[in-house]
Amino acid sequence: MTTQEPLDSKEPLDTEKIETLILNGYNEKASEEIFSIIERYENHSNKEIIYRSLSLLNLICDKSPEISERTIKSINHFVNDSDSWIRLVSLEILYQISLFRPNLLIELLNKIRGRVYDHDSSVRRLAVKIIGNLILSLHIDIYELREIIEEYTEKLMDNDWKVKLNVIRTIQKILNQDYTKIRNLEPLLSMVIINLRDEDDDVARAAAELLKIHGTYFLTKEKIFYILLNLLYNEENRVKELIIWLFGEIGKEKSSEIISIIPKLISLLKEKDYRIQLKVIEALVNIAENNFDQIWANLLHSILEANDSNYRNSLINAVFHLCRQNITEIFPYLFEELENPSENIRESIALVFKRLFEEFQIEIENEITKILYQLESRFWRERKKTIILLQNICFILESKKIAIWITIELTKALKIEKDPEVKDEIIYTLKNIHTNFTNIDEAIGRINNELSLFHKRIIEFQKIPAQFREKLNSYIQDFKFNVTEIQLNEKYNKILKKIKKFNHFINKFDYKRLAFDLIEEWDETRVQIIEELSIIKGFISEICEEKKAEFVSNLKEKIKTISNRVDVLKAEFDHIKENKFDSILNDQISDLEPTNISDDRLGYVTQIRKKLFNLDNNIRDLLIDNVEFNEIFKILLQKWVAVKIEIQEYLNDLDRQIKLMKDRLFETEIPASINGINNELSFQLLQGHIQSIITERIEGMKRFNEDFDKLGDKIEILIKKNEFSDTKILIELNSTHIQTYIEETERQIDVILGKENFFEDNNIFNLYIRPFLNKFNASKELLINKLKHFVRKSNNKLYLNQIKYYLNVINPIKLDLLANYIKIDVEPLKDLVFKFISKNKLKAKIINEKLYYQQIGSEILDSKEILFFKNIKTIGNEIYLNFKLTNPSNFDFKDLQISLKVPSYLNLQRKESFPKFLQINELKPGKIFKFNYVLKVDKQKELKKNLFDPTADEIKLDLYYRDQFDIARKTTKHIDLFIS
Known part of the structure; x- marks a missing residue:
C-alpha cells in the first residue's frame, strides 16, 4: 500500500516563474523545474x-x-490517466x-492506439492525429503497420465528425x-461510401475526394460507375451533388464506360434543385474534355425530345457552357445545327449563339470572316449555302453592325456572281436584311465616306517625310541650327502624335473588317513613315552638327577680332599713361591758374571711355547671342576683365582729380580778377566731362x-530646347x-x-548740367522697370x-523633388503652381504634397x-470564389478597400479565406x-431564404479606392450564384 506524500509548502508550483523562464528562452532550466514537480507530485491525488x-x-x-x-519518459503513465484533462494535455x-x-513515440505506440477508443471525443481526435502522423512517417514492420492501418480505418465509423475527417485525410495521404x-x-471503400452520407459536409466532401482516388x-471504370449509379438514384440531393461531381472528375478520361452514363446525367437537368443542375453542367463540361462528341450528341437529342420548357432551358444552358469552354472548336457544330430539321434544336442553338456573341464577339466575327471566304467557292451550291448561313447569322444576332457588314459583302458578291440561283438568293437575302434593319443604305454611305477619308489621310501621311525634309533643309541655311534643332524635335513629335491619333482613330472604327486592306496599308505606311522620319532626323542632326561646328569656327574668329580690339584699347590706354595726363591735370589744378587744359588730352580720355563702353x-x-557656347568665351573674358578693371581704376582716379579741381575752385579764396576765369574753367571741365559720361551711358x-526683345527670343529658343540651365544663366x-x-x-x-549742394544755387549748373542728370535718372528708372x-x-x-517638363517625365511628382530639380524652395513653388493653375496655364492639382498633371491623367482614366x-x-457544399484585381493604368491606386457581402445561408470559412x-x-x-473566399452552404438556412427576392442568391463585392487625383471611387460587382 502506497502512502501519499504530503504537499510541501516550501516547493509549490511557481507558474509565473516558469513562464518567465520560457519567455526569456531558458527552456532547459524551465524544463528542469517542471520535471522535478511532476516527479514529486505524480502519485498525489491533487x-x-x-x-x-x-x-x-x-x-x-x-x-x-x-x-x-x-x-x-515523464508522461508515459499519464497517457492512460483516469483524468481526461490530463490524458488530453499528455x-x-x-x-x-x-x-x-x-x-x-515508438514505445508509446500501443498506449496511443488505446486512446483511439477513449470515451472523450477530444482525446480520440488527438490520438487519431498522432497515429496518422506515425503511420506516414515511421518505418516499421509492414505487417504491424497494416494491422495499425486496419484498426485506424475502423475509426471511419466513429460518431465524432472531426475524428472521421482526420482519418479520411490521413488515408488520402x-x-x-x-x-x-x-x-x-474493399472494406475501406464501403466505409468511405457510408461517409458520403455523413451529416457533416466537410466529412462528406472529404469522403468524395477519397472515393475519387x-x-x-484502384477500381475499374465499370465498377466505380456502377457504384456511383447505385448511389445516384438512392440518395438525397446533398449526396447526389457529390456523386455528380465524382462522375465529372472521374469521367474526364476518355473511356467507353462513361458514354452510357452521359444520358443519365443529362436527365438530371430535370431536377428543380438548381445546385443539382449546376453540378450536372460542371460534370458534363469536365467529361467533354475527352468525350465532346458524345456529350454534344446527347444534349441535342435531349433538346429534340424535350417538351418541358424548364428542362429545355436547362439543356440550352448546358450547351452554352459547353460552347464557352470549347469556343475555338464549337462554331462548325453550331452552324451545322442551324440547318437541323428540328425547329426545337434550331431555336436552341440560335439562343446559344446569341448569348455567345455577347461574350465572344471577336471570335464570332473571325468566324464570319471565314464564312465570307466561302463566297469565292467554285461550287454554286456551296456559295448558296453560305448565303443562307449568313442570313441566319444576321437575323439570330440582331446586330446592325453585322447586318451592314454582311450587306456590303453580299453586294460585292452580287456584282461578280454569274449563277442565276445564287444571284436570286443574294437578292432575296439583301431584301430581307433591308426589311429587318432600318437605314442600312445611309449607314453604308457613311461607312464608305469614312473609308474614303481614311484613304485620303493615308495618302497625306505618305507625303509627310518629303515635306519634313524640305522644311528642315530651309532652316539649316544661314546657320539657323538653333531653329532647326527646335523645329526638328517639334515637327517630329507633332508628326508622331498625328500618327498615333490617326492610328487610334482607325483602330476604333466599328467596321474594321470592311477596311482590312486600308488597315494593312496604314500599318505599312505607319512603319515606313516612322523609319523615314528617323533617317531624315538623323541626317538633319548630322548636318546641324556640321553647321554648328562651322558656326563655332566663325564665332572663334569673331572672338579673336574682339580680342585684338582689346589689345588695341590696352595700347591706347598705355599711351595715355605714358604721357601722364593725370599728373599734368593735377599740376594745373594745384596752381589754380587760368591755364587752358589741352582739349586733345581731354578728347583722348573721352575716346578711351567710349571705346571701353562700346567694347x-x-x-x-x-x-x-551665343550663351550656349559660353565655354569658348573664357579666355576672352579673363583678358577683358583685367583690362577693363585697369582702365576703370585709371578713369575713376581721373574723375577724382577733376572733382578735386572743382572743390578747390569753390573752396579757395582767389582774387576777384581771376575768379571769373577759374569758375569758367571749372564748369568747362565739369560740363564737358559730365556731358560725355551721361550721353555715353544713356x-x-x-x-x-x-x-530685351532679342533676349526674349533667345530665351524662347533655349526653353524650347529644354536648356533650362542656359536660360537661367542668360537671365x-x-x-x-x-x-x-x-x-x-x-x-x-x-x-x-x-556734394551736389555746392551747385544748388548755381545757375550755370542748373542750366548746363542738371538737364543731363535728369535725363539720366529718367532713362535709369525706365530701364530698371523694364x-x-x-x-x-x-x-x-x-x-x-x-514644371511641365518634369511632369511629363514623372506624374505625379513630389513637390520637394520638383523644387530640388528647378532649384527653388517648396513654398515659393506652391505659390507659382497655384498662380499658373488660376491663370489656366497649368492643368494640375496639388494633393498630399504631390503635383498631378491632369492632362495626362484624364486621357488614361477614361x-x-x-x-x-x-x-x-x-465542390460539395463549399463555394470557392477566386478574384483578381489588375491596375492597367500608369498610376498608383491607393487606399483600396474591399468589402464582401454574402447571402445569409452562406458561412465564410475564415481559415481558408481572406477577411471579409x-x-x-x-x-x-x-x-x-489576388484574393479568395471559401463559403459553406448552411442547408437549414438555405431552406428559409426568400424565393421571391431576386438578390437572395447574390454575392456583392464593394471596391473603394482613391485615384491619382485623390478622388474617392467606388465600384460594385454583383455575382449571382445561380448564373455563375
Whole structure:
C-alpha cells in the first residue's frame, strides 16, 4: 500500500516563474523545474498541479532533443490517466513531438492506439492525429503497420465528425504515398461510401475526394460507375451533388464506360434543385474534355425530345457552357445545327449563339470572316449555302453592325456572281436584311465616306517625310541650327502624335473588317513613315552638327577680332599713361591758374571711355547671342576683365582729380580778377566731362532697352530646347550686367560731382548740367522697370516650362523633388503652381504634397480603371470564389478597400479565406492582387431564404479606392450564384 506524500509548502508550483523562464528562452532550466514537480507530485491525488505542470511542459516539449526524450519518459503513465484533462494535455504534448521526432513515440505506440477508443471525443481526435502522423512517417514492420492501418480505418465509423475527417485525410495521404500499406481496399471503400452520407459536409466532401482516388487509380471504370449509379438514384440531393461531381472528375478520361452514363446525367437537368443542375453542367463540361462528341450528341437529342420548357432551358444552358469552354472548336457544330430539321434544336442553338456573341464577339466575327471566304467557292451550291448561313447569322444576332457588314459583302458578291440561283438568293437575302434593319443604305454611305477619308489621310501621311525634309533643309541655311534643332524635335513629335491619333482613330472604327486592306496599308505606311522620319532626323542632326561646328569656327574668329580690339584699347590706354595726363591735370589744378587744359588730352580720355563702353557692349551682345557656347568665351573674358578693371581704376582716379579741381575752385579764396576765369574753367571741365559720361551711358541704356526683345527670343529658343540651365544663366547674366552698368554710372557721377549742394544755387549748373542728370535718372528708372518686368516674365516662363517638363517625365511628382530639380524652395513653388493653375496655364492639382498633371491623367482614366476578374467553383457544399484585381493604368491606386457581402445561408470559412473587409495600401501600375473566399452552404438556412427576392442568391463585392487625383471611387460587382 502506497502512502501519499504530503504537499510541501516550501516547493509549490511557481507558474509565473516558469513562464518567465520560457519567455526569456531558458527552456532547459524551465524544463528542469517542471520535471522535478511532476516527479514529486505524480502519485498525489491533487491532479491540478500535474495538469498545470503538463500545460507548461506543452509549451517547450519539442524545443530540444533532450527535453523531448525526458518528456516522453515523464508522461508515459499519464497517457492512460483516469483524468481526461490530463490524458488530453499528455496527447497534445505527444502530438507536437510526433510532428518533428516521431521515432521517440515508438514505445508509446500501443498506449496511443488505446486512446483511439477513449470515451472523450477530444482525446480520440488527438490520438487519431498522432497515429496518422506515425503511420506516414515511421518505418516499421509492414505487417504491424497494416494491422495499425486496419484498426485506424475502423475509426471511419466513429460518431465524432472531426475524428472521421482526420482519418479520411490521413488515408488520402497514405494512398498517394504508398497504397500498398493498405492490405484490403474493399472494406475501406464501403466505409468511405457510408461517409458520403455523413451529416457533416466537410466529412462528406472529404469522403468524395477519397472515393475519387479509388475510382481513378484502384477500381475499374465499370465498377466505380456502377457504384456511383447505385448511389445516384438512392440518395438525397446533398449526396447526389457529390456523386455528380465524382462522375465529372472521374469521367474526364476518355473511356467507353462513361458514354452510357452521359444520358443519365443529362436527365438530371430535370431536377428543380438548381445546385443539382449546376453540378450536372460542371460534370458534363469536365467529361467533354475527352468525350465532346458524345456529350454534344446527347444534349441535342435531349433538346429534340424535350417538351418541358424548364428542362429545355436547362439543356440550352448546358450547351452554352459547353460552347464557352470549347469556343475555338464549337462554331462548325453550331452552324451545322442551324440547318437541323428540328425547329426545337434550331431555336436552341440560335439562343446559344446569341448569348455567345455577347461574350465572344471577336471570335464570332473571325468566324464570319471565314464564312465570307466561302463566297469565292467554285461550287454554286456551296456559295448558296453560305448565303443562307449568313442570313441566319444576321437575323439570330440582331446586330446592325453585322447586318451592314454582311450587306456590303453580299453586294460585292452580287456584282461578280454569274449563277442565276445564287444571284436570286443574294437578292432575296439583301431584301430581307433591308426589311429587318432600318437605314442600312445611309449607314453604308457613311461607312464608305469614312473609308474614303481614311484613304485620303493615308495618302497625306505618305507625303509627310518629303515635306519634313524640305522644311528642315530651309532652316539649316544661314546657320539657323538653333531653329532647326527646335523645329526638328517639334515637327517630329507633332508628326508622331498625328500618327498615333490617326492610328487610334482607325483602330476604333466599328467596321474594321470592311477596311482590312486600308488597315494593312496604314500599318505599312505607319512603319515606313516612322523609319523615314528617323533617317531624315538623323541626317538633319548630322548636318546641324556640321553647321554648328562651322558656326563655332566663325564665332572663334569673331572672338579673336574682339580680342585684338582689346589689345588695341590696352595700347591706347598705355599711351595715355605714358604721357601722364593725370599728373599734368593735377599740376594745373594745384596752381589754380587760368591755364587752358589741352582739349586733345581731354578728347583722348573721352575716346578711351567710349571705346571701353562700346567694347563692353560688343562682348556682352556676342556672349548673350551665343550663351550656349559660353565655354569658348573664357579666355576672352579673363583678358577683358583685367583690362577693363585697369582702365576703370585709371578713369575713376581721373574723375577724382577733376572733382578735386572743382572743390578747390569753390573752396579757395582767389582774387576777384581771376575768379571769373577759374569758375569758367571749372564748369568747362565739369560740363564737358559730365556731358560725355551721361550721353555715353544713356546710349548704353537705349541699347539695353532695345535688346530685351532679342533676349526674349533667345530665351524662347533655349526653353524650347529644354536648356533650362542656359536660360537661367542668360537671365542672370543680363540682369547682373544692367545692374552693374547702372551702379558704375552712378558711382562715376558721384565721384565727379561730390556734394551736389555746392551747385544748388548755381545757375550755370542748373542750366548746363542738371538737364543731363535728369535725363539720366529718367532713362535709369525706365530701364530698371523694364528689367524687373523682363526678369519676372522670363522666370515665370522658365518655371512653367520646367514644371511641365518634369511632369511629363514623372506624374505625379513630389513637390520637394520638383523644387530640388528647378532649384527653388517648396513654398515659393506652391505659390507659382497655384498662380499658373488660376491663370489656366497649368492643368494640375496639388494633393498630399504631390503635383498631378491632369492632362495626362484624364486621357488614361477614361479607359483605364481597376479591372476585376472572377472564377467560381462549387465542390460539395463549399463555394470557392477566386478574384483578381489588375491596375492597367500608369498610376498608383491607393487606399483600396474591399468589402464582401454574402447571402445569409452562406458561412465564410475564415481559415481558408481572406477577411471579409480587406485593405490594401496601393495597387501599382501593371500589378495584380489576388484574393479568395471559401463559403459553406448552411442547408437549414438555405431552406428559409426568400424565393421571391431576386438578390437572395447574390454575392456583392464593394471596391473603394482613391485615384491619382485623390478622388474617392467606388465600384460594385454583383455575382449571382445561380448564373455563375
